[in-house]
Amino acid sequence: MSQVLSQAGKRSLRLRHPVAGTLAVAGYVVMIVPILFVVATSFTAGSTLRFPPDGFSLRWFAEAAAYTPFVEALVSSLQLAVLATGLALLLGVPVTLAIHRGRIPGKELLEGLFLSPLVVPELVVGLALYQQLMIGLGLNNFSTLLLGHTALLLPYAVRVTGASLALADPALEEAARGLGASPLRAFVTVTLPMLRPGLISAGLLGFVTSFNNVPLSLLLQTRDFRTLPVTMLDYVQQSYDPMVAAASTIVLAATVVVAVVAERTVGFAKIFGGINR
Amino acid sequence: MTTPAAELIGVSQRFGSFTAVDAIDLQIPRGRLTTLLGPSGCGKTTTLRMLAGYSAPTSGRILIEGDDATRTPPEKRNLGMVFQSYALFPHLTVADNVAYGPKMRRVPAPERRLRANEALELVGLAHLADRKPKQLSGGQQQRVALARAIAIRPRLLLLDEPLSNLDARLRVQMRAEIRRIQSETGLTIVLVTHDQDEALEMSDEMVLMRSGKIVQSGAPRDVFPAPADRFVAEFLGYENFLALGDGRQAAVRPEHLRVVPLDTPADGAVALDAVVRDVAYRGVDLLVTLDATDATGAAVRLLADHRADTATGPTPSAGDRVRILAPEARLALLDPTPIPATPTEGIS
Numbered sequence A: 001m002s003q004v005l006s007q008a009g010k011r012s013l014r015l016r017h018p019v020a021g022t023l024a025v026a027g028y029v030v031m032i033v034p035i036l037f038v039v040a041t042s043f044t045a046g047s048t049l050r051f052p053p054d055g056f057s058l059r060w061f062a063e064a065a066a067y068t069p070f071v072e073a074l075v076s077s078l079q080l081a082v083l084a085t086g087l088a089l090l091l092g093v094p095v096t097l098a099i100h101r102g103r104i105p106g107k108e109l110l111e112g113l114f115l116s117p118l119v120v121p122e123l124v125v126g127l128a129l130y131q132q133l134m135i136g137l138g139l140n141n142f143s144t145l146l147l148g149h150t151a152l153l154l155p156y157a158v159r160v161t162g163a164s165l166a167l168a169d170p171a172l173e174e175a176a177r178g179l180g181a182s183p184l185r186a187f188v189t190v191t192l193p194m195l196r197p198g199l200i201s202a203g204l205l206g207f208v209t210s211f212n213n214v215p216l217s218l219l220l221q222t223r224d225f226r227t228l229p230v231t232m233l234d235y236v237q238q239s240y241d242p243m244v245a246a247a248s249t250i251v252l253a254a255t256v257v258v259a260v261v262a263e264r265t266v267g268f269a270k271i272f273g274g275i276n277r
Numbered sequence B: 001m002t003t004p005a006a007e008l009i010g011v012s013q014r015f016g017s018f019t020a021v022d023a024i025d026l027q028i029p030r031g032r033l034t035t036l037l038g039p040s041g042c043g044k045t046t047t048l049r050m051l052a053g054y055s056a057p058t059s060g061r062i063l064i065e066g067d068d069a070t071r072t073p074p075e076k077r078n079l080g081m082v083f084q085s086y087a088l089f090p091h092l093t094v095a096d097n098v099a100y101g102p103k104m105r106r107v108p109a110p111e112r113r114l115r116a117n118e119a120l121e122l123v124g125l126a127h128l129a130d131r132k133p134k135q136l137s138g139g140q141q142q143r144v145a146l147a148r149a150i151a152i153r154p155r156l157l158l159l160d161e162p163l164s165n166l167d168a169r170l171r172v173q174m175r176a177e178i179r180r181i182q183s184e185t186g187l188t189i190v191l192v193t194h195d196q197d198e199a200l201e202m203s204d205e206m207v208l209m210r211s212g213k214i215v216q217s218g219a220p221r222d223v224f225p226a227p228a229d230r231f232v233a234e235f236l237g238y239e240n241f242l243a244l245g246d247g248r249q250a251a252v253r254p255e256h257l258r259v260v261p262l263d264t265p266a267d268g269a270v271a272l273d274a275v276v277r278d279v280a281y282r283g284v285d286l287l288v289t290l291d292a293t294d295a296t297g298a299a300v301r302l303l304a305d306h307r308a309d310t311a312t313g314p315t316p317s318a319g320d321r322v323r324i325l326a327p328e329a330r331l332a333l334l335d336p337t338p339i340p341a342t343p344t345e346g347i348s
Ligand SMILES: Nc1ncnc2c1ncn2[C@@H]1O[C@H](COP(=O)(O)OP(=O)(O)OP(=O)(O)O)[C@@H](O)[C@H]1O
Pocket: B015, B018, B020, B038, B039, B040, B041, B042, B043, B044, B045, B046, B047, B194
């Protein structure tokens, strides 16, 4: 709600204040133009990253799709993102329920604890995980990375599902109980459907966040397990051909699709309302 | 005598050091409509929730049809509850809302549909079965909630302020509607309200609560003319309280005070001389505010309804010296135990 209001506020700010408006437009330009450059160069027919591109072709897309390190890294990234998102939801939903419906002391503390990864820089988390889990406990690289990403996504899961739970009348579950549903059935048939938009948006948001994450993945990478963004980063440091631009364009397109789906199913105002609440 | 539909024995509910319901004993007779009536915060909802099984009493026992149900969870009590917010499931259609209870009881699907339809017919909404709750008006939602509770064939129907979210006209219609449903189904109903007119009109049995305690109960015809104490009298709309001089206290309703000229004979009525303070026009009558002196010499403020069409004598106006007559038959004698000026809300 306040999100909507503040957006409306910003809009009128832009209309009324030419300076603020110009700055906002400049901000978008700075963010979007480099992306457009990358997208444009990925369609080049030539063999160097250059703007304007030399002709038009899809050859770099074909090359990127055939380049084994990218393909393997893509599979790794997808695995990691799916598992981490699933785990974060699995842990996050009970935490959300405890925060919103439970009768436990120190709710604020619990909520604070589960939101802390949003605040603590990822590099610090990564380093701590690296030292404690990989070296100290001898956990393998994938497990450590999975834990790191799960921790990264947990605040999103708790906040976003919490936002949709806050909208549901607690009497609904009581009504279900009164009509003969056990606590578990009441949860599955009434509370869970209420949570569905929250689960979808938390899932999509978590997936995209994990998939695009660099700091954690960079710190916890090994030769046998690398995510796509880290592999692309490595690649850029060695060669400078348009294939990496093509890979970026594909990732960008996929992210846009996910964002559109999220917007269609629940709406950004709700998703980000959930985070900023 | 048959066992009551439900019985509360010495039931208390404490929240920390605050006692919301204080050792109440209550019997809910079968096939009747019992109302729990009292001001906000007196513990009506808390009592109903303990009966429904949503919160366990701190002490005392709850019997349902003679069996101890004090620790029975709500899903095993088979009571139909209608929440003040209605609590309809927003993701289900009206028909699926109503069929939810039978479904949880593993009634086969065809029978379930039949029962849902039957319950919706009873509340006159069978034609809206495929709508979602959001597509209904408040009054329609209220009927769906009622149908949903009835569809489980409950042992008791519990209604928490079912009419308070409706507009005034609809509220009066629904009173009759609930009574009709009750007589058609023979259900035992417990209805919570803070509206004395609603309680008087609907109840077979009314239970007046104050600060977590029951102060009076009985049929409206018995309770209304004989409020037990000043609290009940005030709650039932008695505006005038007189000391009769012999240690007795009486309450009189504004419509039973007659405003007459000073020289009118008392004719066995209690007579007081008074000065008219204010006259307010209310359409059917005038509300006359008066200052009088009662039999003990204390100053009292009186309110009288003066109906121009039935009253004798001139229309009173501010400053007039008049006589007030209160017929003996209309005096409700009160229990003299003093009521604390500010209710302490049962803090123990
Ligand atoms: N969970 C709770 N924790 C603490 N106090 C509570 C709780 N539930 C109710 N109370 C208190 O107990 C008292 C009785 O509440 P209850 O809801 O039963 O009142 P009520 O008679 O239904 O009033 P209303 O007409 O306003 O609905 C109130 O003072 C309320 O503040």
